[in-house]
Structure formats: structure tokens, C-alpha cells
Amino acid sequence: MLPPALSDEQTVPFDDRGLAYGDGLFETVLLRAGKPVLWRYHTDRLAKGCQCLNIPLPFQATLDATWQGDCTAELEVLKLILTRGSGGRGYAQPDEVTPRLLSRRTPFQPSIQRWQQGVTVRLCNLRLSRQPRLAGIKHLNRLENVLARQEWSDTAIAEGLLADSEGRVIEATSMNIFWLQAGQVFTPFVDQCGVAGTLRAGLIDQGVVALGALSLDCLAEVERLWVANSVQGVWPVTTLLAADGSLLQRWAVSESDPFQRLAHQLLGFV
Missing domain, CATH: 3.30.470.10 (Aminotransferase class 4, branched-chain amino acid transferase, N-terminal domain)
Structure with missing residues (x-):
């Protein structure tokens, strides 16, 4: 025992x-x-x-x-x-x-302001290594995330976005990524690296989210972008910065956010 x-x-x-x-x-x-x-x-x-x-x-x-x-x-x-x-x-x-x-x-208290007003995120220089045997699980070796989080100290930046060695967007340092394209919400595959979040899993099971691939080159072209996890809930991304701080894209916060509402229902936030 x-x-x-x-x-x-x-x-x-x-x-x-x-x-x-x-x-x-x-x-x-x-x-x-x-x-x-x-x-x-x-x-x-x-x-x-x-x-x-x-x-x-x-x-x-x-x-x-x-x-x-x-x-x-x-x-x-x-x-x-x-x-x-x-x-x-x-x-x-x-x-x-x-x-x-x-x-x-x-x-714990969630950041309601970030739910409502959205957040600024930046791209990280660090690239996630690919190791399919460890992909998806939440193992204790998070040194890549620790190093990525050291890349900025500006409190106005809520998260950093990580891509893998092939240039595919995978996750944020402590959250999953979701994006809207052609009326469908997607989240990246995590079969090579990254963490399969529990909120992400619930949304996939409900048919709210589909799996997709998103390259760094196409990231700024998505219609909407969110970062989310099962503790903090969903933060709409309003500003995307490059690793050097230059502006890549802005999105307006919508008064009606069906994706956030459905995700927060799973967490009991609404």
C-alpha cells in the first residue's frame, strides 16, 4: 500500500x-x-x-x-x-x-479583470524540444517553462507563447492556447511536446474545441486568441508582441464570448 x-x-x-x-x-x-x-x-x-x-x-x-x-x-x-x-x-x-x-x-481568487479586459502576451525565444514519450503529461521537469518565463519581467505581459523546434505554436508557459478560425475554436496538438490541460480535455470532449496545427507565421492572422487553464479560466488575448517587444497584432475584446462562457461553465465560474 x-x-x-x-x-x-x-x-x-x-x-x-x-x-x-x-x-x-x-x-x-x-x-x-x-x-x-x-x-x-x-x-x-x-x-x-x-x-x-x-x-x-x-x-x-x-x-x-x-x-x-x-x-x-x-x-x-x-x-x-x-x-x-x-x-x-x-x-x-x-x-x-x-x-x-x-x-x-x-x-485562490481568479483575475476577473483579465477575464473581462483581456491580456497582453508575447512570443518566447525558447523553443520546446520534441519528446513524444513525455508529451501531454505533467511531469516535474519544467525547466523549459522556467527558462521561458525568465524572458520577461514586465507585469503588463500576462503570458509567453511557446513554439516547438519546428515552429509550431504549442502552449503558453503555464496555460493552453486556443484560437478561432472560420467559426471553429482550435487548440494545438500536444503529441510531440506540451501539456494536455484538463480544461482543454473537457472542452474537446464537449465538442467545443478541435485539434489543429498553428505555425508562428500564421499566429497573427487568427480571428481570436485565448490562453486558458483549469485554475485561472480563460483570458482573451488583446495584444500579441514579438519577443523583441514589437507589436504583431491586436484583437478587440468581445462583449459576448461564447468560448469563454462555455469554458467557465465547466469550471463553475458562471
Whole structure:
């Protein structure tokens, strides 16, 4: 049986493989009145990640225990970190794997202003490397995202957009990307790199979003652009900047945004 989740006050041993190698996974879950939103999508993605990395998946009851109990606010964020645990010599895993599950809950308030007024985003110089075996899952090695986020410090810029080594737009540093073209909302394939977000998965399952490819050269030509995730909701993009700060495109914020409304219904924001 896997050990129960550690609280954030407990220390992680020096030989924990998540700390040493990024050998693990994480999930960031919106809690509403103490209940997880899109929980099935989060646990499904965690299960896929465990299968990919060959880490035993915690029992469902163990995962559920991380959000059960008294809630501290109407909205909270639950962060789960699952590592392979301790041990092993070098990169070789130990003969007996004992995964370590950590969890933390914190109060949360979304940025309603960004929902309503939209945001400015920029292109990042960093290019995502392609590794199909890790594509889609939320593994602990996020160094590409960390480096990309270091590219700007202007608080007026809400997000940075990342393309892969082939010049295809994949995601933002911590959000998925969506665009409108010819009456259809699309989101990029993440079969080579990138994270398959849970809000993205829910919208695909509902038939609201289709999968598509978008090159950097065509990005400024889309009719509408959004960045979104299962915690922050949907931010309409109003201004797109190049990596050097030059203006590439502007879009007006629509008083009626059906895509945002449908996505926020899934999150309980409307």
C-alpha cells in the first residue's frame, strides 16, 4: 500500500528522486467549496503520467483524501506532487519503488479583470524540444517553462507563447492556447511536446474545441486568441508582441464570448 500524502510542512528526503531528477508528476486542481473541479480529468492525466514513467498510481481513496476535510475558502488550489520516492543508484530506480505523494491547499481568487479586459502576451525565444514519450503529461521537469518565463519581467505581459523546434505554436508557459478560425475554436496538438490541460480535455470532449496545427507565421492572422487553464479560466488575448517587444497584432475584446462562457461553465465560474 502506498503511504498517505505528506503535508507541505513535512520535509522531502535528500534522496527523493523527484527532487534529484524531476522523476515524478504534479497536478494543480481548482477546489470549489472543498470539491475538486474536473477531478476525473486530473486523475486520468495523473494515471497516464504514472503509466508513462512507470510509477505506481496511488489508490483513488488516497488521492481523494488530499481534498477531503474542512475547506478554508470558497475557492482553493490543490497541488499534488507524486515522485518515485527515494533511492536508487544514479538514474537506476530502486528495486522496490515506494512513491511519495505530497499535497497542499491554498486559497485562490481568479483575475476577473483579465477575464473581462483581456491580456497582453508575447512570443518566447525558447523553443520546446520534441519528446513524444513525455508529451501531454505533467511531469516535474519544467525547466523549459522556467527558462521561458525568465524572458520577461514586465507585469503588463500576462503570458509567453511557446513554439516547438519546428515552429509550431504549442502552449503558453503555464496555460493552453486556443484560437478561432472560420467559426471553429482550435487548440494545438500536444503529441510531440506540451501539456494536455484538463480544461482543454473537457472542452474537446464537449465538442467545443478541435485539434489543429498553428505555425508562428500564421499566429497573427487568427480571428481570436485565448490562453486558458483549469485554475485561472480563460483570458482573451488583446495584444500579441514579438519577443523583441514589437507589436504583431491586436484583437478587440468581445462583449459576448461564447468560448469563454462555455469554458467557465465547466469550471463553475458562471
